[in-house]
Amino acid sequence: MSTPAQPSRWGSEPAWALRQVQQASAEANQELARRLGVGLTDVAALGHLVAADPPLGPVELGNRLGIRSASATTLVDRLEESGHVRRSAHPQDRRRVALVVSEESVQRTREALAPLLADIDAAAARLTPAEAAAVSRFLLEAAGAMHRYARGDPRA
Numbered sequence: 001m002s003t004p005a006q007p008s009r010w011g012s013e014p015a016w017a018l019r020q021v022q023q024a025s026a027e028a029n030q031e032l033a034r035r036l037g038v039g040l041t042d043v044a045a046l047g048h049l050v051a052a053d054p055p056l057g058p059v060e061l062g063n064r065l066g067i068r069s070a071s072a073t074t075l076v077d078r079l080e081e082s083g084h085v086r087r088s089a090h091p092q093d094r095r096r097v098a099l100v101v102s103e104e105s106v107q108r109t110r111e112a113l114a115p116l117l118a119d120i121d122a123a124a125a126r127l128t129p130a131e132a133a134a135v136s137r138f139l140l141e142a143a144g145a146m147h148r149y150a151r152g153d154p155r156a
Contacts, residue, residue: 018142028116035112038082041065045075046084046101046109054091055098 009016033043048064049056056064062072076099079085084105090096124132148155 014138018139032109032112036108038079038084041067041075042079042084045079046105049085049099049101050106055088055100057090057097057099061099 029040029043033040036043038046044065045061048061052060058072058076059069061076062069065072065075067075076085076087079099080087083102085099085101088098088100090098127135
């Protein structure tokens, strides 16, 4: 592992620390993909599908991933064949297809992430309530900034 760039390169110390979290997250996603036996795009797709409410269809998933319709269909076929998702009638429009993450996939992912989540929970447990509140507030504000940037918001 290389030495991280100095905080001044990324602005404030919290901004630098967040950049370190982003890099570590990318590395953790690679390891999660390895543990699940899938690719990084598959992990990203599963993340979108788990978080979606209402459920996504193949076209919506492809749009979120920035891939073409044919590639999205191939991805969904691969995830379905490996038991990670199933196609179902959309709950709000029976003419559409909804992609549902299988309970087996959720369980496999929880098991694969268990050591990471335990370490994160241990770090959080070392914070005082005031520190935890400050960290949470900062992270949520940073996440909002990232969402605005991703949407092309001119404020970002």
